[in-house]
Amino acid sequence: MEPAVSLRGLTKRFGEKVAVAAIDLDVPAGSFFGLVGPNGAGKSTTLKMATGLLRPDAGGAWIDGTDVWADPIGTKSRIGVLPEDLRLFERLTGAELLAYNGLLRGMDPDTVAVRSEELLLVLGLTEARDKLVVDYSHGMRKKVALACALVHAPRVLFLDEPFEAIDPVSVRSIQDVLRRHTAGGGTIVFSSHVMDVVERLCDMVAVVNEGSIVAVGPTSTIRAGRRLEDAFVDLVGASVSADGRLTWLGPDELRHDLRPPVAGEHGS
Amino acid sequence: MTALFARLKLRLLLNGIGSDRQRSLLFFAACGFGLFMAMAGFVSLLSARFDPARGDNVVVVLFSGLFAGWAIVPLLGFGVDETLDVTRLSLLPIPRRRLVRGLFVASLIGIAPVCTALAISGAIPGFATTAWATVVTVAAIALELTLCVLVSRAMTTLLSSLLRSRRGKDLSTVLLVLIAVTIAVSMQFAREPLLAISELRDSPLIDAMAWTPPGALGTAIAAARDGAVKMPIAALATAALTSLGLVLVWAVALGHMAVRADAGTEGTRAGSKGLFPLGLTWLPRNRVGAVAAKEARYLWRDPRQRANLLILVVFGLAFALFPAVAGGIENPDAVLFAAGTVWLLGIQGLNQFGYDGPAIWANVVAGGDPAHDLVGKNIVYAVFGLGIVLTAAVILAALTGAWELAPVAVLIAAGALGVAFAVGNVVSVLAPFPVGGLGDNAYGTKNSGQGCAIAFMSGAAVLCIGVLWLPIASIVMAGQTWWRPALGLAGLFAPLYGGLVWWAGWRLSSELVRRRLPEIVAALDLSAHG
Incomplete structure (x- = not known):
């Protein structure tokens, strides 16, 4: 079967730094695919290039066999995106934001209205539907952004850190919606560094480090009997230990008063 | 220090x-x-x-x-x-x-x-x-x-x-x-x-x-x-x-x-029934309409844009009304000054994606034709700008009694706006820059000293708009100096000419915007590359 998402030689440099180094990846249709890696590994950059938000320096991306960069309109109608930084049109209300996104995608206004209400209800946002998004909490913003990504029933969902910095109740309702999506045959690609969520949800995992994929396969194979977090640390390498360093964070030093002199101060 | x-x-x-x-x-x-x-x-x-x-x-x-x-x-x-x-x-x-x-x-x-x-x-x-x-x-x-x-x-x-x-x-x-x-x-x-x-x-x-x-x-x-x-x-x-x-x-x-943190707008329940504000319910329920409706909502709800709106209205009206008031009302051609209120709006149109900022990704990832976004934005600003012109024209006509010039002023303004948006659309696509949020100085550009560079680019665009306005301006001047009916002619010519220039500009900017989407996102989201 054709993979839902396929990346070939995807590369991006920012100045001297190679953010993504010729990544090849196939995401099987209907899978719940986790992209894990340390901060700055290139996960978000990869997702941006796969969704047509960032032009790759080399390589390409295909959604259901359609070239993202050759046929942007065709591919974008099949995907939904939840970006990490949640830059939304926050002076719209939740309901207006959903209507806006639906109409942008050329949907029928009545369908948009029906689906919006249902999404708001399931995600627990009905109360807040007429509140400006700028006044939403972080978790509510994630949920309304997810609703926007889902309103056109995309076949592939790209989620960048969907569970970061949100409360367990919101995590639960988002997970329910995502499970519903994969159960219906949808594909989800999501990046995260919350390992236990990935372990619980994903049937496939790719570990990204320094712009390259260091391991990819079914979650159970990557884990190899350990916790995913341990497997992850083994794969990307542990950081420098603090043992014997940072002695100035000891109890003696922290007692010192470090207030700068204010009275009679002179600027240099 | x-x-x-x-x-x-x-x-x-x-x-x-x-x-x-x-x-x-x-x-x-x-x-x-x-x-x-x-x-x-x-x-x-x-x-x-x-x-x-x-x-x-x-x-x-x-x-x-x-x-x-x-x-x-x-x-x-x-x-x-x-x-x-x-x-x-x-x-x-x-x-x-x-x-x-x-x-x-x-x-x-x-x-x-x-x-x-x-x-x-x-x-x-x-x-x-x-x-x-x-x-x-x-x-x-x-x-x-x-x-x-x-x-x-x-x-x-x-x-x-x-x-x-x-x-x-x-x-x-x-x-x-x-x-x-x-x-x-x-x-x-x-x-x-x-x-x-x-x-x-x-x-x-x-x-x-x-x-x-x-x-x-x-x-x-x-x-x-x-x-x-x-x-x-x-x-x-x-x-x-x-x-x-x-x-x-x-x-x-x-x-x-x-x-102080951003105060938020708690309590300002939008109280709206949907995306399309009152007075703009005639907009089509498609991408053009959605973008236009969003822009209209933002004009008032975004404090930064509301400030701009007020400044535009006040400056625009001041520009039109003060010369007439100061110079006495004897000159009926003062009504034509009403058309001049669009010049500030023309400048605003040079960075149409600026207020979208990093949120622009939503439009990009939605697929569809981004050229429609420009149309939506142009519609709202045209409605709003011509509203100011109409107000100024009515006031001036009431003062001077030259009511026959009021529609001429509005038509000239429509043409002038068409020209300004034509250039504005192209510049907006070629050199978009984010307009500061409210996290810090609402008027700040954190472009690391790029303010002047932006002003330079805008200056060049304003010059271009000025040159393209010349045909309209010369007919108006001809009407004022030696052949009165030319004023009526200007009223007919301006919208046609402005429409034509707008269309040409839109075609060009459409081609550009379809090719430059990732670049526009990058320009508006300065944090994108860390």
């Missing part, structure tokens, strides 16, 4: 230049343009040496004009250079006095302040003929530069903190209108006989400028050359006091900004 701020600013500026070829190019182009303007200012002041009578006027106009420019230009959307973001410094234990001093010195580093300093230093060779004149001239130059930098910082910081205050939602609206009205009126009528020194001058406007603190500095320079003592001292003292006042305003606003 102050030196540290200066070094930090310089480092940020240099890092900004080095990071990206297009930005560096724009930066150097802006440097070239700034230097050219600076030299023009320098030479015009220098020439006072040989033509003192004219020089006296030049120095007054230049000094007050530069001050007005520094006060107003950032508000019109170019922003002040907020390379040093106050909110980032608020966690550091820096007393406010040091902060203000440091930020002030940092503000002196950049293209605009350096070019301003260069331009006005032409007064030294131009006027400093004696030791006393030299002392006054140098002091006046230093004070003028201080006034310019301080007024732009104080204005923008004050307005953005007003916009953020919790109570401020309604209060700030009123205050903004007041400030805008004051600026607009003082631009037209500033006449304040502070001193009873009589000078022979041709223009009452220059006369008026001479009484403003920056203008008085110009007068002081000329008076010191002529041997006067009291007047220059009074002018220098007034300017120093004004600077002090501006510092106080700025410091207080800065203090508020550092500790």
Whole structure:
């Protein structure tokens, strides 16, 4: 079967730094695919290039066999995106934001209205539907952004850190919606560094480090009997230990008063 | 500490230049343009040496004009250079006095302040003929530069903190209108006989400028050359006091900004039934309509855009109405001034994606034709702009009785807007830049000293719009001077011509926007690449 998402030689440099180094990846249709890696590994950059938000320096991306960069309109109608930084049109209300996104995608206004209400209800946002998004909490913003990504029933969902910095109740309702999506045959690609969520949800995992994929396969194979977090640390390498360093964070030093002199101060 | 701020600013500026070829190019182009303007200012002041009578006027106009420019230009959307973001410094234990001093010195580093300093230093060779004149001239130059930098910082910081205050939602609206009205009126009528020194001058406007603190500095320079003592001292003292006042305003606003969070709009339930606001329910329920409806909502709900809207309305109406009122109502052609209210809107149209900022990704990822977004934006601004023109035209027609010219004014304005949007659409796609959020200075551009580069690009676009407006303008002028029916002809010609130019511009920008989506996202989301 054709993979839902396929990346070939995807590369991006920012100045001297190679953010993504010729990544090849196939995401099987209907899978719940986790992209894990340390901060700055290139996960978000990869997702941006796969969704047509960032032009790759080399390589390409295909959604259901359609070239993202050759046929942007065709591919974008099949995907939904939840970006990490949640830059939304926050002076719209939740309901207006959903209507806006639906109409942008050329949907029928009545369908948009029906689906919006249902999404708001399931995600627990009905109360807040007429509140400006700028006044939403972080978790509510994630949920309304997810609703926007889902309103056109995309076949592939790209989620960048969907569970970061949100409360367990919101995590639960988002997970329910995502499970519903994969159960219906949808594909989800999501990046995260919350390992236990990935372990619980994903049937496939790719570990990204320094712009390259260091391991990819079914979650159970990557884990190899350990916790995913341990497997992850083994794969990307542990950081420098603090043992014997940072002695100035000891109890003696922290007692010192470090207030700068204010009275009679002179600027240099 | 102050030196540290200066070094930090310089480092940020240099890092900004080095990071990206297009930005560096724009930066150097802006440097070239700034230097050219600076030299023009320098030479015009220098020439006072040989033509003192004219020089006296030049120095007054230049000094007050530069001050007005520094006060107003950032508000019109170019922003002040907020390379040093106050909110980032608020966690550091820096007393406010040091902060203000440091930020002030940092503000002196950049293209605009350096070019301003260069331009006005032409007064030294131009006027400093004696030791006393030299002392006054140098002091006046230093004070003028201080006034310019301080007024732009104080204005923008004050307005953005007003916009953020919790109570401020309604209060700030009123205050903004007041400030805008004051600026607009003082631009037209500033006449304040502070001193009873009589000078022979041709223009009452220059006369008026001479009484403003920056203008008085110009007068002081000329008076010191002529041997006067009291007047220059009074002018220098007034300017120093004004600077002090501006510092106080700025410091207080800065203090508020550092500790107050964005107030939020809790309680302002949109109370709306859907995306499409009242009065715009006729918009089509598609991408064009959705973008237009969103823009319309943002015009009022986004504090930054609401401020702009008010400034646009007030300036636009002031531009149209004051000449008519000031020049007496006998000239019925004054109704045509109503069409002139679109010029500010034309400038606003040069950065149509600016207010979208990083949220623009939603439009990109939605697929569909992004060229439709431009149409949606153009529709809203046209409806809004023509609304102002219509208002101005009706008022002027009521004053002059020349009702037959009111529709002509609106039609001419429609054509002029078409032209402006044609250029604006192309420039918006080629050189989009994010308009600062409210996290810090609402009028700040954190483009690492790119403010001038943006202004340069916009200046070129404005020039282009001006050239394209010539055919309409020449028919109007023909109608005013020798063949009256040409005015009617202009009313017919302008919309057709404007529509044609708009269509051509839209075709071009459509091609460009479809190809440049990732680049537009990158330009609007400065955090994208860390």
